Amino acid sequence: MGKKQLTSQLSGGTANSLLGSATLHILASYYQPLIRALGVYRNSAHGARMKKGYELYLNILKDIKYRTSVIDQLFADASGTNLELTVLESACLQLRKILEQIAFGSLVSNVELYSQEYKKFQEFWNAEYLLKDMAKVNPKYFPIPISQDKSAVPGVKSQFNLKHDDIYLNPKEFIKVYKKCGAILHASNPFGSKVSNEFYKKSIPIWRNKIINLLNSHQVHFVGDKNLYLFQMGAKDESPSLQAFEPVQ
Numbered sequence: 242m243g244k245k246q247l248t249s250q251l252s253g254g255t256a257n258s259l260l261g262s263a264t265l266h267i268l269a270s271y272y273q274p275l276i277r278a279l280g281v282y283r284n285s286a287h288g289a290r291m292k293k294g295y296e297l298y299l300n301i302l303k304d305i306k307y308r309t310s311v312i313d314q315l316f317a318d319a320s321g322t323n324l325e326l327t328v329l330e331s332a333c334l335q336l337r338k339i340l341e342q343i344a345f346g347s348l349v350s351n352v353e354l355y356s357q358e359y360k361k362f363q364e365f366w367n368a369e370y371l372l373k374d375m376a377k378v379n380p381k382y383f384p385i386p387i388s389q390d391k392s393a394v395p396g397v398k399s400q401f402n403l404k405h406d407d408i409y410l411n412p413k414e415f416i417k418v419y420k421k422c423g424a425i426l427h428a429s430n431p432f433g434s435k436v437s438n439e440f441y442k443k444s445i446p447i448w449r450n451k452i453i454n455l456l457n458s459h460q461v462h463f464v465g466d467k468n469l470y471l472f473q474m475g476a477k478d479e480s481p482s483l484q485a486f487e488p489v490q
Contacts, residue, residue, distance in 0.1 A: 294463055295470060295483060297349040301342045302481035305456065306474060308335040312449055326425075329441040333422035336448060340419050343452075344371060347382040351464050354378055368419040372412055381462035383412050386455050387471070403460075410451040418448050 312332045319328050341362075348355040358378065362371060375382040386409045388402050405411075410418070421444065425436055453474075461470050471484040 294349050295485065298346055298461065299481050299483065301346050302456065302472065302474060305339050305342050306481065308339050309449065309453065311335050326436065326438060329438060329445065330425055332445050333425050337419060337422045339452060340415060343384065344375060347379050347461055348464055354464060368416045372416065379462065379464040384455055384459040384461055387458045387460060389458060408451060408454050410455045414451065
């Protein structure tokens with residue numbers, strides 16, 4: 242499967258436009274009071290820096306979407322009973338890169354902070370330490386999954402709700418998955434325990450699905466930015482998109 246050319250689609254709107262948006266058709270039951278409290282009722286007027294930040298984030302989502310398709314193709318090209326270790330290793334490499342993109346995504350709006358944290362990652366990588374550092378820089382660094390549900394509010398077709406179910410990848414699982422994917426990429430110790438192909442055959446699709454569930458429709462807090470960003474990955478052949486709002490001064 243060749244890499245498809247994906248073009249970012251930026252769709253701005255007002256809070257009221259969510260009532261009839263062809264893209265989202267949602268009004269957030271959680272964000273509704275937040276939107277009202279902040280006075281977010283008009284289209285965002287981003288500065289060049291923030292504009293570049295969310296454009297970079299959309300590029301990250303495009304890359305994640307492509308890498309996910311690579312994992313799918315790897316499994317599609319091999320039968321379920323003949324998934325060789327090299328196929329599993331390749332899939333885990335893509336998963337690791339996806340996790341790295343998720344970890345650094347919220348920092349793209351601040352070049353200085355991104356550079357500092359990425360330098361730490363290059364010099365000494367430890368998933369647990371990295372996420373602790375990220376939390377210090379941006380406590381809301383991790384994507385927040387959102388589900389679109391039928392709304393009971395008159396005049397509102399549907400609403401979105403923050404989700405914390407186990408079908409979504411969370412920071413704790415992030416660390417576990419990264420470590421497991423790293424373990425299979427290193428040469429095995431001939432005197433140690435052998436890699437369990439069956440474990441990875443079973444686990445990789447689960448990890449892949451949890452990442453997709455996390456990112457399909459999610460909120461991101463960019464460091465140093467008070468604006469509200471809602472991202473959707475889109476269908477298979479669609480580009481990632483966003484809705485962005487800012488507080489009225």
